[in-house]
Amino acid sequence: MSERNPPIEFAFPDLRKWEKGAAPYIHVFESGMAGPTVMVAALTHGNEVSGAVVVDALLERGLRPRRGTLILSFNNIEAYHSFDPRTPFKSRMIDEDFNRTWGRLDQPATTVETRRAQVVRPFVERADFLLDLHSMHDDGVPLMLAGPLDKGVALARKVGAPVDIIRDAGHAAGMRMRDYGAFGDPGSPKNALLIETGQHWRASSVTVAKDVTARFLLETGAVEPADLPGDWKQPSPAQQRVVEVTHAIATKRGNFASARRFEGQEIIAKAGTILGHDDDEPVTTPYDNCVLVMPSSNRPLRPGVTVVRLGRLV
Ligand SMILES: [Zn+2]
Structure with a gap:
């Protein structure tokens, strides 16, 4: 690696x-x-x-x-x-x-x-x-x-x-x-x-x-x-959001190829969107407005490692 x-x-x-x-x-x-x-x-x-x-x-x-x-x-x-x-x-x-x-x-x-x-x-x-x-x-x-x-x-x-x-x-x-x-x-x-x-x-x-x-x-x-030190607490975000994790996608043999670079917690609008391929098998979003939680798809991974968790806004 x-x-x-x-x-x-x-x-x-x-x-x-x-x-x-x-x-x-x-x-x-x-x-x-x-x-x-x-x-x-x-x-x-x-x-x-x-x-x-x-x-x-x-x-x-x-x-x-x-x-x-x-x-x-x-x-x-x-x-x-x-x-x-x-x-x-x-x-x-x-x-x-x-x-x-x-x-x-x-x-x-x-x-x-x-x-x-x-x-x-x-x-x-x-x-x-x-x-x-x-x-x-x-x-x-x-x-x-x-x-x-x-x-x-x-x-x-x-x-x-x-x-x-x-x-x-x-x-x-x-x-x-x-x-x-x-x-x-x-x-x-x-x-x-x-x-x-x-x-x-x-x-x-x-x-x-x-x-x-x-x-x-x-x-x-x-x-x-x-x-506490006066500079520790930062301004509060306007709103928080809750994402419920529904799937954890792991790479079978460490051959996951990402469709593109993913940031943390971006939302993919359409179900069936291809996130990448694992051993040439397409990995797709299972539902609309799917949140990609903590993706590690931008780097090589060992077999069995989680590529990304998928979640819904609740
Ligand atoms: Zn840790």
């Missing part, structure tokens, strides 16, 4: 100073006042650095909750520390995807990521509200992954940014942290969101991560506006 690596537009923070916490690279701050436990997690994927910039900045600032408890975490810190600028996508993980392990944490931990997930798990279980900070391989438009339930969409609307709220069922390859336990229970008030801030190393991804984190911390009542 040949691919030119995108530029890295900001400095990666030195996180070793945050090793000592309630657990390694996990910090818990209690206000002593009644209120929810609110968790902000970075580096669930080790090379998604915009979130790490934000959590590092909150720790550096000495942010403390006004009520309830605040948990700040760097999840796959070992992958982050394995970063090599010559292979910048490799530090996403060490042995496996940390964010696909959450359905099998009752099994013996045999990988870096399952061992780390065991350490992170009690904090995730304690959290009433979780924000998981991610970014994208491709240079796409930011989106909030709200999960499959109404309550996720409702919280994403309260947060108020970004424009695109994606309602999706997660991955067949394994449960995500944002869907774990009570977060996946429609009867529980616990709630989680996953933000994709844009391309991993774009300066704009840091802007989105700061904006969404500020909004989340304010919405949950953990902090007051004056507690």
Whole structure:
């Protein structure tokens, strides 16, 4: 696979100073006042650095909750520390995807990521509200992954940014942290969101991560506006929209040829529009006004990798 690596537009923070916490690279701050436990997690994927910039900045600032408890975490810190600028996508993980392990944490931990997930798990279980900070391989438009339930969409609307709220069922390859336990229970008030801030190393991804984190911390009542840097929260979009994912298109043998270059969340008006060919088989839109969610069709992909998710505006 040949691919030119995108530029890295900001400095990666030195996180070793945050090793000592309630657990390694996990910090818990209690206000002593009644209120929810609110968790902000970075580096669930080790090379998604915009979130790490934000959590590092909150720790550096000495942010403390006004009520309830605040948990700040760097999840796959070992992958982050394995970063090599010559292979910048490799530090996403060490042995496996940390964010696909959450359905099998009752099994013996045999990988870096399952061992780390065991350490992170009690904090995730304690959290009433979780924000998981991610970014994208491709240079796409930011989106909030709200999960499959109404309550996720409702919280994403309260947060108020970004424009695109994606309602999706997660991955067949394994449960995500944002869907774990009570977060996946429609009867529980616990709630989680996953933000994709844009391309991993774009300066704009840091802007989105700061904006969404500020909004989340304010919405949950953990902090007051004056507690956060004045330039984090951005103007609200006029309107958000909700896209329900109906299909995930994967390339069978890694031979997907895109009909053209696709941006994030563009709408294809007509059913039957050819998006590209996989092993010479046409891939078409199944209905009118089909939204292309987080396309990765503009680059070579390994067999089995998702090319694009298809969704409807709801
Ligand atoms: Zn990610």
